[in-house]
Amino acid sequence: MKRSVAVIFFGLFIICMIVVVMHLSPVGDPHLPGYADFISPDVPASQVSREANSVALRYNRGSIPDGSSISVVGGVILDYRGYDTLYETTVIFTALISVLSVLSMTKGKGGSDAR
Amino acid sequence: MPANTSSSSLIIRVVSQKMIPFIVMFGAYIIFHGEVSPGGGFQGGVIICSAFILCALAFNLDDGKKRATDNLLSVANSLGPIIFVLIGLWGIITGYSFLANKVVHLSYHGELGTLLGSLNLLLVNIGIGITVSSVFTVCFFAFIEHEEEEE
Amino acid sequence: MMVLTRIDFIVSVCLFGIGLYAMVMEPNLIKKLIGLNIMETSVYLFFIAMGDVRLGPSTEQWAIAPFAQNIDAAASGKVAMVNPIPSALILTAIVVSVSVTAVALSIAIKLYQHYGTLDLRKMATLKG
Numbered sequence: 573m574k575r576s577v578a579v580i581f582f583g584l585f586i587i588c589m590i591v592v593v594m595h596l597s598p599v600g601d602p603h604l605p606g607y608a609d610f611i612s613p614d615v616p617a618s619q620v621s622r623e624a625n626s627v628a629l630r631y632n633r634g635s636i637p638d639g640s641s642i643s644v645v646g647g648v649i650l651d652y653r654g655y656d657t658l659y660e661t662t663v664i665f666t667a668l669i670s671v672l673s674v675l676s677m678t679k680g681k682g683g684s685d686a687r
Numbered sequence: 688m689p690a691n692t693s694s695s696s697l698i699i700r701v702v703s704q705k706m707i708p709f710i711v712m713f714g715a716y717i718i719f720h721g722e723v724s725p726g727g728g729f730q731g732g733v734i735i736c737s738a739f740i741l742c743a744l745a746f747n748l749d750d751g752k753k754r755a756t757d758n759l760l761s762v763a764n765s766l767g768p769i770i771f772v773l774i775g776l777w778g779i780i781t782g783y784s785f786l787a788n789k790v791v792h793l794s795y796h797g798e799l800g801t802l803l804g805s806l807n808l809l810l811v812n813i814g815i816g817i818t819v820s821s822v823f824t825v826c827f828f829a830f831i832e833h834e835e836e837e838e
Numbered sequence: 839m840m841v842l843t844r845i846d847f848i849v850s851v852c853l854f855g856i857g858l859y860a861m862v863m864e865p866n867l868i869k870k871l872i873g874l875n876i877m878e879t880s881v882y883l884f885f886i887a888m889g890d891v892r893l894g895p896s897t898e899q900w901a902i903a904p905f906a907q908n909i910d911a912a913a914s915g916k917v918a919m920v921n922p923i924p925s926a927l928i929l930t931a932i933v934v935s936v937s938v939t940a941v942a943l944s945i946a947i948k949l950y951q952h953y954g955t956l957d958l959r960k961m962a963t964l965k966g
Contacts, residue, residue, distance in 0.1 A: 578863050586855035593851050598843035600892030600901060628921040633913075635906050641722040641805050642906035644919070648926040650722065650808045654786040657811070658771050660933050661818055665764065667937030668822045671944045675833050729933055826940050833947060 695745050703745035710738040718816040722808040728767075728815025735820040740827050748831060760821045767818025774807050774814075846887035853880035867946045867956045871939060878935045882928045889924035893917060 631648055641647035649657050718731030739755065778787035841848065853876055860873025891901040893916070902908045904922040912919045946956065953961045 575863065578859065582855050582859045582862075585858070586852055589851040589855065590848055593844060593847040594840065596844065596847060599846050599887050600890040628923050631922050632904055632919045633909065636909065641808055643722055643724060644904035644906065644922040645725070645925045645929070646722045646727055646808065648922050649727070649929055650811055651786075651805075653926065654775070654811075656930060657815070658768070658775070658786075660930055661768050661771060661815055663934060663937055664819060664822050665768065667940050668764065668825055670941050671826050672829055674941070674944045674948060675829050677948065727929075729929065823940075830943070830947065 699745050703741050707738050707742055710741070711735055714738065714816070714820070718812050719809065721812040722805050728812040729819050731812075732816040732819025733823065735816065736823040736827075739820070739824045743827065743831065748828075748835075752828065755821075755824060760825050763817050763821035764825065765818075766821075767814040767816075770814030770817075771811055774811055777807070846883060846890075850880040850883040850887065853877070853883065865958045865960075867949065867958065870958075871942055871946070874942075875935070875939065878931070882931065885924040885928050885931075889921035891918040891920060 631644055631652065635641060635644050635647045638647075638651070640651035714731045714734035714737075716731070717726040717734060718728055721727035721731065742754075775786040778785055781787075857873045857875075857877030857880060860876065861870050864870055864873065893899045899917060901918050901920045902911060904919045904925075908919055911917055949961070950956050953964055955961060955964075
């Protein structure tokens with residue numbers, strides 16, 4: 573009983589979210605802000621960064637002149653956003669420390685070791 | 688969890704023994720080609736870590752612990768951030784900002800698009816790969832050993 | 839047709855609902871974690887789909903991979919390169935989610951040792 577009510581509830585939830593999603597623009601709409609520049613290749617790479625919403629275009633066209641990497645995604649995560657990746661490694665490191673510290677906690681019997 | 692008894696069958700042991708070098712080699716390929724193709728330090732590090740986990744599952748755990756001791760793993764854990772920070776400091780030493788890429792002369796050892804074209808990204812990828820593989824190996828060993836202590 | 843052009847969004851929304859169902863309804867902690875991972879995967883799929891660029895309905899006009907050797911093809915205006923920013927953000931998010939899963943699994947192991955079960959409903963009735 574409970575489970576069927578939950579299934580119906582989550583089904584309605586999914587249907588509501590599908591209705592919301594159907595009002596989005598379709599996948600790969602080039603008229604989203606920031607993508608309209610893809611159609612006009614006349615903009616030189618040096619002026620791209622002054623336009624609004626054109627970070628992606630700046631990354632795509634500037635990866636060779638900036639000398640970062642020919643794989644744009646690799647260049648973004650390692651070069652343009654190097655601080656992001658640096659602290660990502662520290663996030664992994666912190667996760668390891670917390671895992672080891674949680675697993676090495678002494679087994680207290682319901683707080684009886686607090687005495 | 689029969690990790691200490693090596694109760695896995697002959698087929699699993701032989702096949703994993705043959706496959707582990709290739710898995711490590713594939714992970715190293717993903718890491719080293721991280722800046723010229725899809726992939727990078729995280730993905731390759733996880734693949735190498737999966738080789739260690741397969742080694743620990745197919746054979747007994749003590750063999751894996753003998754090959755990857757705690758000291759080695761704890762050095763490897765911290766090697767990635769250290770390499771990353773040193774690459775960043777190299778930008779400061781040469782007179783530019785932290786983690787500067789284009790202006791650092793490490794970048795111009797070859798044509799852009801070859802493996803040495805962006806050498807600092809290659810070094811950063813290697814550091815991240817070492818860190819990720821060792822961190823998840825340590826996590827796995829911690830889980831397994833914890834289970835054994837309880838029994 | 840309206841469904842087909844948004845099939846990625848719909849699949850990601852369905853995955854989100856499945857993961858939310860697993861997180862809310864399953865009493866087992868490990869299954870809750872699996873539901874959390876399914877929800878994260880749905881968000882990844884949504885982001886990556888938002889990074890796509892299609893200049894036309896035919897397959898030749900869909901976006902190409904963001905590599906520097908494709909710049910000339912993209913500069914001709916007939917195709918576009920995939921937006922690299924969602925891919926980079928999702929690479930960060932995957933690492934964070936793996937770390938969260940590792941920490942949550944360690945806490946689940948500790949809870950199992952303490953209570954002897956992974957069932958949350960039994961845990962609530964037991965006295966710690």
